[in-house]
Each structure stands twice: as C-alpha cells, then as structure tokens.
Amino acid sequence: MTDPRPLPLPDSEELDALGVTGDHRTIYNFLYERRELPPTMKEIRKHVRERKASLGDSIDPEGDGEAAQLDRRKRDLHKKFDIRVVKLGDGQSRHKLFGWADRTNPNAHVINRRVRFEVLQSGRCNKCGRTAEHDGVKLVVDHVIPQAWNGSNDISNLQPLCEDCNSGKKDYYGQFDRFAEEIRDAINYDEPHRRIAMLLLAFQGEWVPSELLAAVASAKQYQEDWQKRMRELRYFGWDIKSKREGTRGERVRVFYRAASTTSLPSTSLAEITRRIEGERASAKKASRTS
Ligand SMILES: [Zn+2]
Structure with missing residues (x-):
C-alpha cells in the first residue's frame, strides 16, 4: 500500500507544487534531513523558532499559541506524508518521515470490487444486524479504523454497515x-x-x-x-x-x-x-x- 515514489528534496519545486511553504516547509525540510535521527516535537519547535529568527520574523518563543499552531502545521503534513512516532533508546517520542501518505496516491481510496463484494456478502449490518433483504437497508463498506486515523483498505479493516449506523458512527467518531x-x-x-x-x-x-x-x-x-x-x-x-x-x-x-x-x-x-x-x-x- 505504500507509495514508492521518492520523497521531494528540501526546498524543491516539487514542494512548491504541493503547496508546502512557510512553516510547513521548514518542518518538512527538518524532518527530511533528520530521517536517520528523527527529532522530538520540542526539537521541531526549537528549529522553527531559530529559522524564523534567522529570517528576522517576529517570534514569541514561549508562547503557547505558537506551540499549538506548530503542532497543527505538523499535523497538516500528515495529509501528504507518512510521519510516524518512533522511540529510540531514550524512550522519547520522535517524529520520523517515512514516505508519502497513502492518501496522496490517487488510487489509495479505491476499494476494489472483489473486496467490496466480500465485505458486503453477509448482507447484514455489523452494528444493528439489519439486513438488505428483510429490512431494506442499504449497506455500505465502512472502515473500522477510519481512514482519517490511518485505517487501511485491507479487508481486515472493512465491515458492512447500514447507512444509519454508518452516519451514526461518523457523528460519534467526529467528536x-x-x-x-x-x-x-x-x-x-x-x-x-x-x-x-x-x-x-x-x-x-x-x-x-x-x-x-x-x-x-x-x-x-x-x-x-x-x-x-x-x-x-x-x-x-x-x-x-x-x-x-x-x-x-x-x-x-x-x-x-x-x-x-x-x-x-x-x-x-x-x-x-x-x-x-x-x-x-x-x-x-x-x-x-x-
Ligand atoms: Zn445498522
């Protein structure tokens, strides 16, 4: 499932094309250069602050708002890239750039017909137990771990749900x-x-x-x-x-x-x-x- 394309180089035109600019760019470049020794969130924040300072941008070094904003910037990168938490010997959470996120692969969201057929074969909603045949519900293929949380398209992560249960689940998980x-x-x-x-x-x-x-x-x-x-x-x-x-x-x-x-x-x-x-x-x- 992993997208095999090589990652864009720091400050490359490919990053421009992807719209990875500003703080996003600074964070990406840093993660790219530190793939062998992935940085902690603290190191990422420090790096961005120093980079901003070197550009003469105004910064609020201890500002909580800034830290939260940077966390969001890093999260935005998850939409394009596969960034995972890893732990080295010191037990600290580090952020490692692995490759492209599956979602940037245009075919990643497509569940093939054979898998869809297999998932829906029972004809029964996995949650409420109603069936297409007797209750007239429409069944959809649902991701048990939602895709937004990195759930895969593997059949082990798919289940049949009726539309009611599917939208109920979306509302519940949305929180x-x-x-x-x-x-x-x-x-x-x-x-x-x-x-x-x-x-x-x-x-x-x-x-x-x-x-x-x-x-x-x-x-x-x-x-x-x-x-x-x-x-x-x-x-x-x-x-x-x-x-x-x-x-x-x-x-x-x-x-x-x-x-x-x-x-x-x-x-x-x-x-x-x-x-x-x-x-x-x-x-x-x-x-x-x-
Ligand atoms: Zn149901």
Whole structure:
C-alpha cells in the first residue's frame, strides 16, 4: 500500500507544487534531513523558532499559541506524508518521515470490487444486524479504523454497515477528530498492549467502542484475545471500566474507558505480563501444596 515514489528534496519545486511553504516547509525540510535521527516535537519547535529568527520574523518563543499552531502545521503534513512516532533508546517520542501518505496516491481510496463484494456478502449490518433483504437497508463498506486515523483498505479493516449506523458512527467518531494525531500515533506502536493503552489515553477518559479497540489492537498483528491484552494493563496500575449499551432486539455494544492510568515502562509489556503471571501461578501452586 505504500507509495514508492521518492520523497521531494528540501526546498524543491516539487514542494512548491504541493503547496508546502512557510512553516510547513521548514518542518518538512527538518524532518527530511533528520530521517536517520528523527527529532522530538520540542526539537521541531526549537528549529522553527531559530529559522524564523534567522529570517528576522517576529517570534514569541514561549508562547503557547505558537506551540499549538506548530503542532497543527505538523499535523497538516500528515495529509501528504507518512510521519510516524518512533522511540529510540531514550524512550522519547520522535517524529520520523517515512514516505508519502497513502492518501496522496490517487488510487489509495479505491476499494476494489472483489473486496467490496466480500465485505458486503453477509448482507447484514455489523452494528444493528439489519439486513438488505428483510429490512431494506442499504449497506455500505465502512472502515473500522477510519481512514482519517490511518485505517487501511485491507479487508481486515472493512465491515458492512447500514447507512444509519454508518452516519451514526461518523457523528460519534467526529467528536474525537481533535485527538486524531494521538489516535494515529497509538496505532503505530509495535506492542498490542501499548496500542490499546495509547488509544484509551487518546480518548482522554471518554468511552471507546469495543470494535475500535479490537481493530487497533490487531492493527499490526491479529490478536486472538485483545480483551485479555487490555485486562493485563491492570498489572501496570490501569483501571479500565466497561459499559454495555443496546435495547432488546438490537446488538449489545460494549464500550471501555480508562478510569485511571499510569505511565507505562518502555520495555516489553508482554514480557512483564508473562513474568507477573508466572509469579502468580507459582505462588498459587505453593499455597496449594503447603
Ligand atoms: Zn445498522
């Protein structure tokens, strides 16, 4: 799915043609030059400030407004380029320019007919369970992880929804578009525990639909039991609440939210989980045999 074209060079005409100018240009150039050692957000801000100062532009070095504006500028670049959060040895979040965003590929949004057919084959809405045949609903192909949050066109990320459920979902998720960058970042973590945790964090204590959690948990490798991965976060001091919604005859929907969180260690969460569970199992065994 990745667009194989080489990236535009800093200050190239290609960037002009893409409309990457001003602060956007400064940030792009910096990310391009620092592909091997991607910068932190703090370094990006510092670089832009210095660049502006060298051009004699007025700057407000400590201004919160300016920081927020720069974050937005960087987010704008996500529309054209694939910029991911990576962590090096020091555990800091760094922003790495990987390539073109799939969305700049004009064919990226097209779901081919075979896939569409396969997704819609059940003839039933995945949310309310109504069918085209008996209820006369029109089914559409929905992205479980929305495309705006870097959800892919892979069949594992597609589901049939009726038009009502699809527009209801758009309204619900629309509220969280302000966390879009955090959600995109959550999806990029290598460990399923961390993807789940970061998604819950991105929603800032609001209810997250279980199907979104399931999709994000499986975003890099299929998770047979993502609920267990989520429950295991309690070993790290997390408290996750759930609620069920749905009237009789409708499908019950489950939501989760993080009631309290801790900062997670940067080492393998799966390994720590295995160790804790191993210790508990042997403690249990010891108490039985004594
Ligand atoms: Zn429906």
